[in-house]
Amino acid sequence: MFRSSSSATARYVSRACAQRRFASTKTVREVLEEVVPKKQLQLKQLKTEHGQAVLGDVKVEHVVGGMRGLKAMLWEASVLDPIEGIRFHGLSIADCQKVLPAAPGGKEIIAESMLWLLLTGKIPTEAETRQLSRELAEKGELPEYIEKLIDSLPSTLHPMTQLGMGVAALNHESKFQQAYERGIKKSEYWTYALEDSLDLLAKLPALAARIYRNIYNPGKPLPKINKDLDLVGNYVNMLGYGDNHDLTEYLRLYIAIHGDHEGGNASAHTSHLVGSTLADPYLAYAAGLYALAGPLHGLANQEVLRWQMNMQKELGGNITHESIKEFLWKTLKSGQVVPGYGHGVLRNPDPRFMALQQFCDTRPALLQDPIVQLVKKTYEVAPAVLKEHGKTKNPYPNVDAASGCVLYHYGLTQFKASHTAYYTVIFGVSRALGCLTQYVWSRALGLPIERPKSLSMDAIEKLIKQ
Numbered sequence: 532m533f534r535s536s537s538s539a540t541a542r543y544v545s546r547a548c549a550q551r552r553f554a555s556t557k558t559v560r561e562v563l564e565e566v567v568p569k570k571q572l573q574l575k576q577l578k579t580e581h582g583q584a585v586l587g588d589v590k591v592e593h594v595v596g597g598m599r600g601l602k603a604m605l606w607e608a609s610v611l612d613p614i615e616g617i618r619f620h621g622l623s624i625a626d627c628q629k630v631l632p633a634a635p636g637g638k639e640i641i642a643e644s645m646l647w648l649l650l651t652g653k654i655p656t657e658a659e660t661r662q663l664s665r666e667l668a669e670k671g672e673l674p675e676y677i678e679k680l681i682d683s684l685p686s687t688l689h690p691m692t693q694l695g696m697g698v699a700a701l702n703h704e705s706k707f708q709q710a711y712e713r714g715i716k717k718s719e720y721w722t723y724a725l726e727d728s729l730d731l732l733a734k735l736p737a738l739a740a741r742i743y744r745n746i747y748n749p750g751k752p753l754p755k756i757n758k759d760l761d762l763v764g765n766y767v768n769m770l771g772y773g774d775n776h777d778l779t780e781y782l783r784l785y786i787a788i789h790g791d792h793e794g795g796n797a798s799a800h801t802s803h804l805v806g807s808t809l810a811d812p813y814l815a816y817a818a819g820l821y822a823l824a825g826p827l828h829g830l831a832n833q834e835v836l837r838w839q840m841n842m843q844k845e846l847g848g849n850i851t852h853e854s855i856k857e858f859l860w861k862t863l864k865s866g867q868v869v870p871g872y873g874h875g876v877l878r879n880p881d882p883r884f885m886a887l888q889q890f891c892d893t894r895p896a897l898l899q900d901p902i903v904q905l906v907k908k909t910y911e912v913a914p915a916v917l918k919e920h921g922k923t924k925n926p927y928p929n930v931d932a933a934s935g936c937v938l939y940h941y942g943l944t945q946f947k948a949s950h951t952a953y954y955t956v957i958f959g960v961s962r963a964l965g966c967l968t969q970y971v972w973s974r975a976l977g978l979p980i981e982r983p984k985s986l987s988m989d990a991i992e993k994l995i996k997q
């Protein structure tokens with residue numbers, strides 16, 4: 532674990548690069564066994580030495596304003612800075628791109644190396660990353676009852692609803708729940724939480740790919756999991772795009788950088804709350820997925836694509852900055868939000884959006900794609916329009932402004948109707964990295980059930996008068 536000042540980070544990054552020469556072959560469990568006692572001690576000291584320290588005031592505007600800015604949660608794996616954006620254990624996306632191992636033949640960060648960093652605060656070696664990939668691949672096939680459950684659902688049921696159902700039903704397998712029923716000690720909770728979390732992460736690609744197959748390619752055989760591939764390599768293969776190296780690399784990057792966004796976002800917070808009741812990791816993450824399925828959160832990637840396609844249709848062949856500006860004003864004047872813009876914390880363009888743009892900038896096929904071009908052109912116009920409109924505190928793009936449109940280029944064009952659009956499911960596969968990491972840490976640290984105090988308006992007025 533390390534501080535996030537830029538010089539400390541630079542030193543860490545160069546040390547991490549050097550360390551990678553020594554090929555450690557520890558398992559993620561072994562590394563956690565070493566890290567957990569240190570973190571437990573850190574929390575104990577925080578509570579005893581600084582338990583009464585003040586981190587900020589609670590104002591009426593916090594209570595009635597979605598708790599924006601209120602520092603009220605513990606979340607270990609990442610912290611979001613309004614200007615710099617996300618840092619995973621102090622590392623920015625660019626740092627991660629330098630130090631986290633990629634897949635054989637690839638360049639982008641992969642889910643396994645990001646998961647390792649999130650869980651342990653350490654950079655995995657190549658060998659450790661491969662070993663984690665193999666472990667996940669070996670656990671990746673779905674139980675038959677889950678296949679039957681998913682196959683029984685109507686193809687018109689939103690893929691996010693299906694994903695949440697599949698994840699929740701997988702709790703039939705929960706080792707955490709079984710161990711709890713046996714009456715294990717609290718100090719052992721985290722080890723079962725870790726087993727469930729790895730099992731769930733391993734199965735998510737097969738579950739998500741089955742949903743896609745059932746809706747868009749019914750009857751098409753699903754490939755078996757290839758034990759030599761990384762998690763996302765297998766996911767792309769099961770989605771039916773296995774020969775598309777660029778899409779595979781895009782999804783590796785996408786899934787790694789969407790993995791965690793500190794704890795206050797709606798999906799992470801929901802999963803954290805549900806987990807705090809000691810509901811097992813499957814139930815906790817299923818709950819988080821349903822928060823992700825809202826249009827102000829993860830579903831915005833589908834909304835962006837729908838909105839950009841409507842813009843394309845309405846503006847026709849020759850789209851100019853001026854015509855985009857008019858379309859933006861039309862959206863705003865009709866009382867809708869501009870999807871993919873604004874953020875609860877960020878006050879600058881989202882570095883995840885920038886990383887996806889950078890991916891596009893290095894690939895001529897993407898640069899020539901009309902919908903990808905439109906995303907870029909919209910970015911050149913929208914911040915000024917949103918500033919003039921004057922409502923949003925952040926007129927810049929968030930990650931959702933680009934992500935779905937790039938998938939459209941790579942062939943995920945099935946957008947028959949919003950209620951069957953698949954894009955947010957990929958976000959759902961990714962966000963498990965962060966939510967399940969925190970689930971493990973919450974149990975390792977023995978965090979209590981969440982139960983903030985609520986107030987009615989009358990009660991608030993009474994308190995103010997006092």
Ligand SMILES: CC(=O)SCCNC(=O)CCNC(=O)[C@H](O)C(C)(C)COP(=O)(O)OP(=O)(O)OC[C@H]1O[C@@H](n2cnc3c(N)ncnc32)[C@H](O)[C@@H]1OP(=O)(O)O
Pocket residue numbers: 599826827828829831863867868869870871872873874875876922923924925929930931
């Ligand atoms: C992965 C993610 O979840 S990233 C976010 C994805 N969501 C979107 O892209 C949807 C569009 N954006 C939004 O709706 C918002 O910016 C949110 C939900 C992301 C953040 O909400 P808030 O923190 O409440 O934003 P903020 O404090 O800036 O809102 C102030 C006002 O500006 C409006 N506003 C915020 N963003 C936008 C936008 N993109 N377009 C138009 N108006 C906006 C809000 O609706 C609010 O209006 P109100 O006072 O009439 O209620």
Ligand SMILES: O=C([O-])CC(=O)C(=O)O
Pocket residue numbers: 791792795796797798875876929930
């Ligand atoms: O942080 C937020 O509120 C929303 C977001 O970008 C995410 O969850 O990835």
